Amino acid sequence: MALATLNDLIKITTKNKNAVGMFNVINYEYAVAMINAAEQVNYPIMLGVPEGFVKNYYDLDTMTSLLKYLATTAKVPVAIHLDHSKTFETTVKCMRAGFTSVMFDGSALTYEENVEQTAEIVKIAHAMGVSVEGELGYVGRNGVDQIDPESFTKVEQAVDFVKRTGVDALAIAVGNLHGNYSFEPKLDFDRIKAIKEATGVGLVLHGGSGIADDDFRKAAELGIDKVNIFTEILDFGKKFTLENLPDMTFLQYSKALADAMTEVVKYRMEVFTCGRTL
Template sequence: MPLVPLRQQLEAAEAGGYAVGAFNANNMEIVQAIVEAAEEMEAPVIIQASQGAIKYAGLDMITAMVQAVAQKAKVPVTLHLDHGTDYATVVSCIRRGFTSVMFDGSQWPKEENIARTKEIVKIAHAVGVSVEGEIGKIGGVEDDIRVEEREALLTPVSDAIEFYRATGVDALAMAFGTAHGHYKLPPKLAFDRIEAVHRETGAFLVMHGGSGVPDEDVRRGIQLGIRKINIDTELREAFVEELRRQMAEHPREIDPRKLLGPAREAMKAKIKEKMQLFGCAGRAR
């Protein structure tokens, strides 16, 4: 089926009380793993491309790969730009066929972030593309976005509500205790803020830095309004660990397919595990 907008996916998730998994892709094997997992689990899915992935694979290549598999998929697939930080990148993704874009203006003061995000929303909505916005600084590392832990402050509820209402974004990312990359200690999530923002606005909330968040915290976040959960680090770990194992067991193997195939299967297993946790398995029947 054709790629679908993010808002369509999240409206269904809100009605069903689950979250849709958003998985980062960098190459063919990862795209295949994500869609195969979604089909086997009968789950809706979001494939994300970061600015780093676009730089690595090329925008045309990323778009073509996802469109090719989505056309044959029996489940709804969204192609989403993750952490777009500049106007040119966001517009380029919209022009190439992305059905959702994230504009991350969190490096700007609140009023500037609102103004810039509103402009992106105006452009994207004119052509049926969904927009995710971010208010507050989410910690950790996401390609070229680095935020010191001391700066990763929790987003005030009032700021999140103001930003959501002023911009008209389809999905809202805010800082509530998660971080990109590895956690040194288990994260402490501000569930009260998640609950308050969702209760006041009905916003579809996004959990960035979903890798490593305890399962019970993920489930509680979904109950309180999280509708999109980003997973990248755990997928990379599954893929690379299996690739290393294959290379160690078959040091003379020179066929990339025999090394990358098992790595793809290991990643697929991790994705299926997350889909079960998020409650989206079986929702695309």
Template sequence: MSLVPVSALLRQAQAEGYAVGAFNCNNMEIVQAIAAAAEAEKAPVIMQASQGAIQYAGIEYITAMANVAASMISVPVALHLDHGTSFEQVMRCIRSGFSSVMIDGSKHALQENIALTRQVIAAARPVGVSVEGELGKIGGTEDDIHVSDADAFFTDPEEARIFVQETGVDALAIAIGTAHGRYKGEPKLDFDRLEKIRSLVNVPIVLHGSSGVPDEAIREAIRLGVCKVNIDTNIREAFVDSCRKVMTDLPDEIDPRKILGPAREATVELIREKIRIFGSSGKA
């Protein structure tokens, strides 16, 4: 299959009450793992590339690998820019073949964020690319983007209503207590805030920083309207932990395939488990 926009996947998820997994990829093995897990679970899937992934692997490699993966499996796949921070970067991804983009204008005041998001939508929508916006700052670190605990703040429900109404964005990422990276303790999600936002906006809601959030909290967030769940840190942990184990058990091993192959398989299992938690198994 060819790549599809995220909006096409989230409309069905919203109607049927499940969430689509959005998994960050940084190399070939992780792209293969995302595709294999989605195919095994017969689930729609979103491959995400952050600014750091694009800098590391190269935008041409990321786009080519995603297209090859999508062509080799029977389930729908979207290729999504995670946390794009400028119009220029978003346009580069659209020209390269991304089927969906996120413009993260959350560091700006509301009206500036609206203006930037509308500019991206005006360029993306005519070519069939969906757009995710963000309102409220999600704490933690995502590649080169760092938001301190002091600067992080939750999404205001009324501002969410205004933002969606004035932009017509395809999906909205909100801040309700999650964070990027590893948690120091157990995260506490503001479900009342999520429920209020859901009552005021009719677009799919996105939960960033979901690695490390308890499964039951994820399920409750999905019940209350979250349709896209982002996973990055858990993937890194599964992949690197497997590599460490092989190199510890076999210190003389020099074949990278025998190190990265098991890491790929560990990542497949992690992603399959997440897909089942999100309720998207069999929804392709």
């Protein structure tokens, strides 16, 4: 199938009133496992690369070549996405490497700085055929930040932000936090619906690990187009390794982990798609 942009996928999720999953890729085995899951569910997927990985964990061109090959040979549309970039340099570098979608996270900046820097990224990205996700409101981190309705995304500001930046999608703060929740997260569904109706752009839910399946389905019906999952696959990989590695050869373990990861991603995707296929 084809390498897709976030915008291509939003057209599909808008029509189907559901969401695609974005899963961060740690290594080759995970990328293959994720593509396998997407093909089995028969729905598009987004392979995510956080800015920190580009800087600290692997060579960008090598990883992009690999992901591009997997995407173009997959049976479903696949987008290659930069997750939470806070710098102009990394964002442009990933666009040049061949990413089809980038998130520029200016949520820690002042509102005006966030508008200005995101708009600059959008101008370059759109000229290159790349989609852009911005962040408005502040999605904090479990263990560090509290749920604070004051930092939730405001409808009027979202309208202004979309108009002035031209972003294709918006990560919103609606009761979600990154990392592992120590409480049951409660999403502000009315706010999701209102932001979707007012802006018309794709909406993204970060901090998906730990949100109840039915809440995901409801959020997708009301306007969430993309859900980010990272903590869940990170934790699953660790648990699987501690439980299984002692009794296997490293080769057996690598294959078994990839197979198990396919099942984890498949389960999440089935929830996000609300049972619909391409």
